[in-house]
Amino acid sequence: MSVKNILIVGVGGQGTLLASKIMGRVYLEQGYDVKVSEIHGMSQRGGSVVTYVRYGDKVWSPVIEKGEADIVISFEELESARWLPYLKPDGVLISSTQRLDPSPVIMGKAEYPENILGKISALGIKVIPLPADRLAAEAGNIKSANIVLLGAAARRQDIPKDVWIEAIRASVPPKTLETNLRAFELGYAE
Amino acid sequence: MSKTLLLGNEGVAQGLYEAGVRFVSSYPGTPSTEITEAAVKHDEIYCEWAPNEKVAFEAAFGASLGGARSFCAMKHVGLNVAADPLYTASYIGVNAGLVCAVADDPGLHSSQNEQDSRRHAVASKVPMLEPCDSEECRDFAVLAYKLSETFDTPVLLRLSTRISHSRSPVGLNERREIPLKDYEKNVSKNVMMPSQAKAAHKKVEERLLKLREYAETSGINRIEWGGRDIGIIAAGSSYVYAKEALGDGVSYLKLGMVNPLPIELIREFAAGVKKVVVVEELDDIIEAHCRRYGINAVGKELFPFTGEFSQATVRSAILGIEPPYRELEDGALPRPPMLCAGCPHRGLFYALRGLKLYVSGDIGCYTLGANAPLSSIDSVLCMGASVSGLHGFNTARGKEQAKKSVAVIGDSTFVHSGITGLIDISYNQGLSTVIVLDNSITGMTGHQNNPANGLTIKGDPTAAVDLEALARAVGYRRVAVVDPYDVETTRKTVIEELEAEEPSLIISRRPCALLKYVKHSTALSVDAEKCVGCGSCLNVGCPALSRKDKKALIDPEQCLGCGICASACRFGAIVKEGK
Missing domain, CATH: 3.40.50.920 (Rossmann fold)
Structure with missing residues (x-):
């Protein structure tokens, strides 16, 4: 199979790493070659963060470049705008509708842009907006928004649902398992 | 064989395990940190955090001489600190295998420069291996021990951010137990004085020729x-x-x-x-x-x-090709990293902000104090340079300057290489005021224990560096401890210590807000009646604060109730929830 590219983007501290870890486990389980690339360190402190997930028969590079991603999973609207160029023109953007002010907005130097997802749609990009933080709260913990988004991405791939559920079971602390499984189901239904 | 997804760094640690390594000493540094964090999970490997990379390398060298396969890891700039022992360890060689992993950071994801550590391998005349994925990280780590012992040389394992921090499949092998080698006294090999070193240098040149032959024929290339x-x-x-x-x-x-x-x-x-x-x-x-x-x-x-x-x-x-892509006309607003909500460093920087000081900065989370709106740092060079650099700055500009400048340095960085700068100040009759931002952890690299927080790499209690006693021991008579959440007292203390006609150490002490054991107050909120929308609170640069409908707004999900923003509000509009 040719290589599939999934970009997971968000703001440091939103739980992008857990989502990519679960995805990596699923693809490896399915017998694919996998590379998952993360960024640690300074940019994690409330900065824009990205994780690259690639799988297929043979994966060489650990990174995804502009115009290469089949799916962009975004945890935040402004980050959807930032990483949009990495999506293939016929790819899918799964975006949380959560908005986190970057420091220029906090300081009052800039306004948070309006209608980002609408503008992206208008470019002919397939956008799936998701109230991931609301659904996560519904599942029992707002911090499970990452698993809600994972659920929405899982439904758009040819891998059985129970494989995803097994990978979540193996990746999250037991006491958060029930919440995370509810979050996954809510995302999967979207 | 079933494979496991490992970070390149975890692949290196797996290689250490399989190669029978017994001793690991490292100083944390992005992107190298997870090697040692993964190695410590194996009970067969003794692991420690050293105060700095030079100590780590020397400890690993000593362990090798003592007969144990040994290892140290560091980031590229860390190898500059460890360059001194590296260059002469090249002359001495090893008893049991000695490998040093060095992780470069092209693109400067989390570093102050973009140096190429292959230069150190060339200059120190030691072999350097460079893996391209996690499986090779493991394979090359194992091979490095064979080369180290066959060619009687330390071996450098070069990584980069992408290799260190990418996960790819690795098939796990069993550990090969390597018994401790005998130690035999051998002055001509192990004591580097000019006469021995002359002979050793010749051997190093001969060794390079043999290694080149290996590079030609072994299949590694x-x-x-x-x-x-x-x-x-x-x-x-x-x-x-x-x-x-x-x-x-x-x-x-x-x-x-x-x-x-x-x-x-x-x-x-x-x-x-x-x-x-x-x-x-x-x-x-x-x-x-x-x-x-x-x-x-x-x-x-x-x-x-x-x-x-x-x-x-x-x-x-x-x-000459580039795939097509779409983008929004106005791009995206930048989102620079910032200090976390509840970060104690914020209080210290906010206290400094109004004082118009020259602030000599250092390497750690608190380097972010240089960014707007705190904009509190004038210079950052390398680990420890805040202290020694301040001494030079103040000495060059005269006594009055010492009353208008401070150094800021984290606890881990202070132990790494700030102490010698402190001695430079007191020994040379300087007047400089040094502030240690003691948050009881090595923060930026992802929470490693350090010699100042009283916990080992495994979290066991141990002796802690007593910063107050240490300052007194090197000649500082004025030592003050402040809580950076108390902005007013912190500011007053800084002013007092700057005025003193002798050097001072101020310890700004409060644990990192992200540490699990830290208990937080309830979130604060804005009393919309009292808020005039002046935006003063936004100058503390907290991610939990924003402005909505011309009033300040606090996100209760992010706010940890530290109260630093409240001390920035002249109208008493920031209050405890429910009051």
Whole structure:
């Protein structure tokens, strides 16, 4: 199979790493070659963060470049705008509708842009907006928004649902398992 | 065999485990930190955090001399700190195998410079291996011990951010237990005085020739024939980028050993292709080597000396193509990193903000205090330089300057290399005021214990460096401790200590807000009646604060109730929830 590219983007501290870890486990389980690339360190402190997930028969590079991603999973609207160029023109953007002010907005130097997802749609990009933080709260913990988004991405791939559920079971602390499984189901239904 | 997804760094740790390594000493540094964090999970390996990279290297050298396969890890700039022992360990060689992993950071994801650590391998004349994925990280770590013992040399294992922090499948093998080697006293080998070192240097040159022979013939560097129009020479991340971009359409000389480089193998490769292209991030070391031996190769004509590469870099330089993509007309607002909500450093920087001081900065989370709106730092050089640099600055500009300047340095960085600067100040009758931001952890690299917080790498209680006693012991009579959440007292203390006609140490003490054991107050909220929308609170630069409908707004999900913003509000509009 040719290589599939999934970009997971968000703001440091939103739980992008857990989502990519679960995805990596699923693809490896399915017998694919996998590379998952993360960024640690300074940019994690409330900065824009990205994780690259690639799988297929043979994966060489650990990174995804502009115009290469089949799916962009975004945890935040402004980050959807930032990483949009990495999506293939016929790819899918799964975006949380959560908005986190970057420091220029906090300081009052800039306004948070309006209608980002609408503008992206208008470019002919397939956008799936998701109230991931609301659904996560519904599942029992707002911090499970990452698993809600994972659920929405899982439904758009040819891998059985129970494989995803097994990978979540193996990746999250037991006491958060029930919440995370509810979050996954809510995302999967979207 | 079933495989496991491991970070490159975890792959290295797996290699250490399989190779029977018994001793690991490291100082944390992005992107190298997780090697040691993964190694410590194996009870068979003794692991420790050292105060700095020089100590780590020397401890690993001592363990090797003592007969144990040993290891240390550091980031690229850390190897500068450890360069002194490295260069002479090259002369002495090893008893049991000694390997040092050094992780470069092309693209400066989390570093202060973009230096190429292959230069250290060339200059210290030790072999350097460079893996291209997590499985090779494991394989090369194991091989490095064989080379170290066969050629009687320390071995450098070069990583980069992409290799260290990418996960790829690794098949796990069993550990091979290597018994402790005997130690035999051998002054001519192990004591480097001029007479011994002269002989040792000759041996090092002979060793390089033998290593070059190994580089030519062992298979660690291999030719993969494909299309013959272009032949790519590359190692590590550059190799996988080239494979991704160009596939089998070109031929490859894949280098696993980047020092010393082969000559005949490159000649053979060059003879088989029409054009040789060297793909290497950062410096032109392979390219210059080709030129030196009369092999026609292009490299930096096509590729930059700066930044991180990718398949797109190679595709555009060699094929001149770029896939189509869409973007929004106005792009996206930048989102620079900032201090976390509840970060104690914020209180200290906010206290300094109004004082118009020269602030000599250092390396850690608190370097972010340089960014707007705190904008509190004037200079940052390297670990420890805040203290010694301040001494130079104040001495050059005279006594009055010492009343208008401070150094800020974290607890871990202070232990790493700030203490010697402190001694420089007191010994040389300086007046400088140094502030240690003691948050009881090494923060930026992801929460490692350190000698000042009283916990070992495994979290066991141990002796803690007593910062107050240490300052007194080196000659500081004025030592003050403040709580940075108490902005007013912190500011008053700084003013007092600056006025004093002798050097002062201020310890700004409060644990990192992200530590699990730290209990937080309830979130604060804005009393909309009292808020005039002046925006003063936004000047503390907290991610939990924003402005909505011309009033300040606090996100209760993010706010940890530290109260620093409340001390910035002249109208008493920031209050405890429910009051």
